[in-house]
Amino acid sequence: MKQLLLAVAILSLFANCQNEQKKQTEQPNTKESLTQYVNTFIGTDGPGNTYPGAVVPFGMVQLSPDNGLPGWDRIAGYFWPDTTIAGFSHTHLTGTGAGDLYDLLVMPLNSRFTQSLPKAAGYRPYSTFSHEQEEARPGYYKVHLQSSGIDAELTVTPRVGFHRYTxxxxxxxxxxxxxxxxxxxxxxxxxxxxxxxxxxxxxYRMSSGWAADQRVYFVAQFSKPFEKTQLYQGQELVEDNTTKGKSTKFIANYATSEGEQILMKVALSSASIEGARKNLEAELPKWDFDATVKQAEQTWEKALNSIRIKGSDYQKELFYTNLYHLFLTPSLHSDVDGQYKGADGKTQQAKGFKRYDTFSLWDTYRTAHPLYTLLTPDHVGDFVKSFLAHYEETGLLPVWSMAGNETNMMIGYHAVPVIVDAYFKGIELDAEKAYAACKASATVKDRGIDEYMEYGYIPFDGKFGNHWVVSMVMEYAYDDWCIAQFAKALGKEEDYRYFSKRADSWKNLYDASTTFIRPKDKNGKFLSPFVAKEYTEYYCESNAWQYFWHVQHDIPALIDTLGQERFAQKLDSMFTYYPATDDELPIFSTGMIGQYAHGNEPSHHVAFLYNHIGQPWKTQELVRRILDTQYSNKPDGYCGNEDCGQMSAWLLFSAMGMYPTNPANGIYDLTSPWVEEAQINLPNGKIFTVKTENQAKEHPYIQEIRLNGEVYTSLNIRHQQLIEGGELVFVLGEKPVQ
Amino acid sequence: MKQLLLAVAILSLFANCQNEQKKQTEQPNTKESLTQYVNTFIGTDGPGNTYPGAVVPFGMVQLSPDNGLPGWDRIAGYFWPDTTIAGFSHTHLTGTGAGDLYDLLVMPLNSRFTQSLPKAAGYRPYSTFSHEQEEARPGYYKVHLQSSGIDAELTVTPRVGFHRYTxxxxxxxxxxxxxxxxxxxxxxxxxxxxxxxxxxxxxYRMSSGWAADQRVYFVAQFSKPFEKTQLYQGQELVEDNTTKGKSTKFIANYATSEGEQILMKVALSSASIEGARKNLEAELPKWDFDATVKQAEQTWEKALNSIRIKGSDYQKELFYTNLYHLFLTPSLHSDVDGQYKGADGKTQQAKGFKRYDTFSLWDTYRTAHPLYTLLTPDHVGDFVKSFLAHYEETGLLPVWSMAGNETNMMIGYHAVPVIVDAYFKGIELDAEKAYAACKASATVKDRGIDEYMEYGYIPFDGKFGNHWVVSMVMEYAYDDWCIAQFAKALGKEEDYRYFSKRADSWKNLYDASTTFIRPKDKNGKFLSPFVAKEYTEYYCESNAWQYFWHVQHDIPALIDTLGQERFAQKLDSMFTYYPATDDELPIFSTGMIGQYAHGNEPSHHVAFLYNHIGQPWKTQELVRRILDTQYSNKPDGYCGNEDCGQMSAWLLFSAMGMYPTNPANGIYDLTSPWVEEAQINLPNGKIFTVKTENQAKEHPYIQEIRLNGEVYTSLNIRHQQLIEGGELVFVLGEKPVQ
Known part of the structure; x- marks a missing residue:
């Protein structure tokens, strides 16, 4: 009997312990590692086009495995279903549809592997590998190469790739x-x-691709002196210690003992070999691989710590992997001494800032940049300085720039909203120069802008042609609104009026008979026939349904075009009018909910428009639905290209219950948070916490909001309110509050 | 109560039915489809190097998917772990280590796929695919190309590839x-x-690879008239209806409706375009794809019906897949009109026979050819005629010939045992010409044969060099024994004595001090130092352990070298002396049991040597062990290259309890069958049945043998006994009978 009582006592004790334990983890645990939740393989299958390799936040080097096969699926070098590894190259784009970079491929080989290769010369060795013998976490990647039995490990500093081969x-x-x-x-x-x-x-490796003039200078050090070396120019063995040509190759030969490790450091620079050497000396003078892995991990811990959430493990995996993806770009472009290859092809010197590049602005101006502004404004300051450097180098702000090149991909001058947003949010910048850059980019006689200025729209039969002309007008108008606000703040009244007028240009393409934004010819006649759901040349990767809502800066006016009631009906149709089964959808139209395509950017703000017509519960429903159906923690966890942080930023903001519907007015629409709690550790030392009460999957609807203990009746919040710190509580429930 | 009784009655009835059913399937069901047991994916993973595509027995066309990646693993074009398909080419080698053929790649494309391709020119499209959307059976292959949504189906006649794309x-x-x-x-x-x-x-496509001068002429017909076509020479579009160059390409363009099928017939010839056209007209004049699939399947049913076994589904899958692989080579080389590209580069005419090629004789003389002789002697007649044609074309019998080329791969003149075996088994052939061919091949001043004739061995420091010289002597000696028997039968007494003496040449390399066959120099001094287990240049893909037993023609004399007791000990060591963990094993030394390497051919007869020293239970144990551990029904079901039927033939013979230890003396060593029963449907209309009593996994040991009801005390059986038909019953048990 005594024994039994004791057993019960122990059980009770244990039960208490468990409760205690549970209680503790219900609080955001500030000590808990966040990198553990990052799954760098999310996005490597399906259309995500992310890479799983080693990188530090905004790093110059993206050292990642390459399957060695071409194709859209393999844009980031690595595609989850594939089973081959051709080596590890040092630069990769994340989430894009543009197949460039892949510089400096390193591959280890040995007798076993060589024996398995065809005897004819010139064949690339493809090792097989298995995901079971692969491991990755922020700043670290490891894989067992089955064809050779060699283990490859990768880590990085900002500008140096660090390899360890066993x-x-x-x-x-x-x-x-x-x-x-x-x-x-x-x-x-x-x-x-x-x-x-x-x-x-x-x-060095000079290359031409999407970036027409890409330069990668390098210095590579090996931990073990070469026992024998070979240099190749093409297929020809070079009898010298130097080689030059379109395709060159270096082989270091070693007799290795069982388990012997040989390490390799590869420092990059876009400016010069000496720049690469300085980067190597400054960032990675030693050979301590494990310490470098730890350092990269700690950098990531610090970056991820900017938001600590409470939620399920699934939510944490999704949230922190998306936060990780947010911080992959833009990429550092200047050396430790500030030198870099300018967009003018000259070696430039960044003074007092770090030069960044890889600006996928058509994607990222919407959500990613507002989030950088909130979480890491210092970086935004350098991004803006980088824009202005690009402007000085080329006379224009970047459209889609990378590796010191303007690729002229996509449309808009969306560096403008980023600059204007930064300006209004108090990030230090040279306002006059920035304004001049914005104005120059908005008035250049190129990119259809001259016709846009002449007609108030770009006619589909004009000298520019019909390519994406409707989308251009919609996006130019938005950017013009940004310039107008900037002009007003700087006291440039005339410019304010001029650009305010241009900001209304979308109205010039509005067709009341179809209630769509519709292509127009030089004579002001609408294109006919016209089918709104069709994907035609006039709309950028979209159709008329998706571009109708593209008036981020003047939602009231857009509502007025139809009247609130018909606008509400049309918005309902947007999410319920599905493409017919035989409608041909382009590759980028994915993640469909009706005509809404979460897989591409033009739709991204549309779910939040219900907040503007007094039906916020529909925003709340939809945002949850998108989070639950268009993201997952599987390798094919994105429904479209991740796009340099944009798809991730959407999830991050939405999961916290807010969204920058107009990315440059400093106002966030509110919706019901998806996570239980999110604590934003602001760079100014303050904390803004989003909390939920009654959080549950079946409780998507906001019942009440309290800000710092007071009932809060607005459905949006201003940036200024956030950065003052505070606590925003959402009381949720299963029924919409109408 | 009534209802319950009824239910019981029904259940009983059902139980009876099931028993009845079971009883029926216990008898070899002569109506049962055998192709259903063939898994054409066995051997496509691991070192098997087989292909899963469509082919008929001994067909000219092997139409099979290509992953499009190079490497040893992908020698047959397709490697199970890979996830890409670059297209479907018409010729493939099965089970080899030689990366050749892959002629005429066909790939379907559409907008969806093209959109997913890099924009730069010249990239090969690689579609992804999944094994879940793939299907294959003898004569048929189907896959869903994920990148385009196109379904590809393949079937064949002997000389024509037939494609259907949906x-x-x-x-x-x-x-x-x-x-x-x-x-x-x-x-x-x-x-x-x-x-x-x-x-x-x-x-046509002329190519040079392992086959130095390979010619593939073709005629290709499309079921739907071209709507638009493009011809390319390299990357250049050709404005003409004809193109010629190192690399040319044809594109047929179509607007397709949903589910539209376009078919394509591609007839091959090694002789001429007109030959290909005749092949097409003779074999596949119509467009009935399904009927062609059925016809290919029926051809396979008939071929597989040569042996009907009783056993588990696993055993049937293994047995029939291996029988399928046995029948993939040699490959038909002549057109319907008898024309073909000779090994002399001239167009030749086969009169009264079909010319075959792809003779991997170093592998297949051991087991595959004796099995062809048993199951399909008509083919063997044509194989021998093909050898003699090759002899007429080049002055020598083939060593490793393919596509009308001598590749000179591997060693020996192993067409000789195939010819001699065929001769003694009564297959019609021109004996005098065949003898002349054998003798010419055995006396050519090439391949080390001159030194072999001069020294009685090939010295490792002679003019021929050291490459594989020990193995050559062992194999030449065996082939010489075959010639001697042939000479004797033809009354050539002098030649008989001469080749009989040469058949003893292995004794010249026997070193009594180490009890191994050991390399010798010109002065008769053995190589020193010498480590028997090492894989050195002197032994062909093997070591001294594996080549010691290579005296298939005079096992008693080999036993005498050591005396029976020490021979038995050495044979035990062969299967128990494992390589040390740091021993470097070459790529072909796989399937190791001690020093025995089932993954390569030199070991293949060794387990049967116990029959020759009065320890047959060890053969019985070992053969079961090899069958159970070195084969499986998984894609990596072979422990080494399948080698054009040889690995399969080993399984087939062994599973039936017999093995041609000396492949040319018409005697099969007996061991315990692995299957329950095997009914060999002999081409002469008779049936020879191997039956077991008390068959079980734990009953590997023969207790008694009965031939046609009489107790049979011998441990071997003669070919003549088999082809007379009859019944051989093995009574098995769990204890060895000593």
């Missing part, structure tokens, strides 16, 4: 650096390798 | 025939395409 015993182990390797749009134009001494090589 | 609706569907596609050792030298009319093209 070899089986073999007399003929090799490390190959292949500058000829290219994929998709990328192709080397001139490459060069110099063997400097027994464990150092240097050189 | 397209989604699309204005820009395409069928591409790419003559520039090559892989591994293969490379086109000149290709040509001519658009003949609105649905026919013809041309």
């Amino acid at each position: 070899f089986p015993e073999d007399a003929n182990s090799q490390l190959i650096l292949d500058l000829g390797y290219s994929l998709n749009w990328d192709g080397p134009t001139e490459t060069h390798i110099q063997i400097e001494n027994e464990n150092t090589i240097s050189g | 397209f989604p609706e699309d204005a820009n569907s395409q069928l591409i025939l790419d003559l520039g596609y090559s892989l591994n050792w293969d490379g086109p030298t000149e290709t040509h395409i001519q658009i003949e009319n609105e649905n026919t093209i013809s041309g």
